[in-house]
Amino acid sequence: MIRVIKLGGSCLKDGPSVLKAAGLAGAGRGKAALVVSAVQGVTDLLLEAYQTVLHQGKDPAPVVARIRQKHEALANECLARKEVRDGLEARFSGIFGTLERVLLGISCTGESTGTIKARVLSCGERASAFLLAAALEDAGTGARVYETDKVGLATGGGDPENGSVDLGGFDRLFRPAAEAVLAADEVAVFTGFFGSTPDGKVSLFGRNGSDYSAAVIARGLGASRLEIWKDVPGFMTADPRLVHEARLIPRLSRKEAAELSYFGAKILHPKTWVPLEDRPVPVEIRSFDDERSPGTVILPRGERTPGIVKSFSLNRDVAVLRVSGPGIGGQPGIIGRIGSLLAARGINILTVLTSQTCINLILASAEAGQAVKVLGEAGEETLRLIEAEEDLSLLAAVGEGIRETCGVAGRIFSVLSGAGVNMEFFSSGASDAAVYMLIKRTGAEKAINSLHRHFFGAWDGPSPAGC
Ligand code: ASP
Ligand code: MG
Secondary structure (H helix, E strand, O other), X not given: OOEEEEEOHHHOOOHHHHHHHHHOOOOOOOOEEEEEOOOOOHHHHHHHHHHHHHHHOOOOHHHHHHHHHHHHHHHHHHOOOHHHHHHHHHHHHHHHHHHHHHHHHHHHHOOOXXXXXXXXXXXXXXXXXXXXXXXXXXXXXXXXEEOOOOOOOXXXXXXXXXXXXXXXXXXXXOHHHHHHHHHOOOEEEEEOOEEEOOOOOEEEEOOOOHHHHHHHHHHHHOOOEEEEEEOOOOOEOOOOOOOOOOOEOOEEEHHHHHHHHHXXXXXXXXXXXXXXXXXXXXXXXEEOOOOOOOOEEEEOOOOOOOOOOOEEEEEEEEEEEEEEOOOHHHOOOHHHHHHHHHHHOOOOEEEEEEOOOEEEEEEEHHHHXXXXXXXXXXXXXXXXXXXXXXXXEEEEEEOOOOOOOOOHHHHHHHHHHHOOOOEEEEEEEEEOOEEEEEEEHHHHHHHHHHHHHHHHOOOOOOOOOOO
């Protein structure tokens, strides 16, 4: 049995944290494989380097040297054995030498492609994986790096900056790597964040995509558990930056975790659940700063708690797009057409509510202006009046059984009216684990604090770690 341990960039920020991260998979802790993000801040540096080289034709040598030095400083801090340091230095020469040549090509031509950009950005995870493997070896634990553009994490095509693994192909192609990992007496260290296109070029899984990578690897290895180590204690009853009384949630169902991620809790990448859909593996969110804290365990099936609601989450950047016109409710296919027009520009609809005269689309507020333009220019006779209201927040209450339990909605209504917060929209029934409401952004903090106090009471214990 093997555990998969995912380490985010915040777990790789200085010498002590790299050693601690390596220690999670070290001797005496059972068989484990690691999936790593880039060292904290490195993906942003690579992105910046890529953009300045592409748009300003700058010489990439100084920035590559800076990124390399950052890794060398960590290596010097962490590694005692000279042969391990020399081995890592040779790896760094390979990774950063290639990076510099690729960037130089972009700088000279002023041209690039999505897969070239992906190749540049993938260097952060390559360097951190070899750093972690070296830290393990330095401590006497054998380790082997698997670069994930070479072991079967092929996407089905599409955007190389935001791909998803073709899981059917992966189950077949990854088998030799899985067998080697399971048979070997060493820790496998996988690069997070990227795989390959169907024709073998680098493809990313989107920013913060290493959670997703870890889920894919856990699937491929038949892991008994997936541990995701972060700089937060786990899922909380609300965002502790908004609600000081927020506390850790010990257990959640996958559906609840997915609803919370979807509605704004930025703890797990929303795609994480896809590779695990038919695998009952438990997922643990663990606090890197407080190893003794149990974190949040996410199980395939959930349990109801007496208060039903387990968490409130707030997305403060939403807009509602109102599309009205005569007889809009009687037009077959109108929502499909609106959806296709927006999808063609990559605009995601969070939720939809319709009446006979109006279709309300809830979107990220950053996309509202463009959505108004796209629909306005479509020349559809029925789409007469298109307007966006942008100063809104979407508040979700999440908990298994929320739809079927009488009285929860009533309590939410009365708490909000008692707090003087007007609800513009309330939606229940789309999921049995979430209800959500649209309120003015100015009332959002008051609303979430009032609801939290009502459902969870005041908290006089210690603040959860990391908050
Ligand atoms: N390093 C990548 C990023 O910062 C992937 C990750 O951290 O999950 O987006
Ligand atoms: Mg990151």
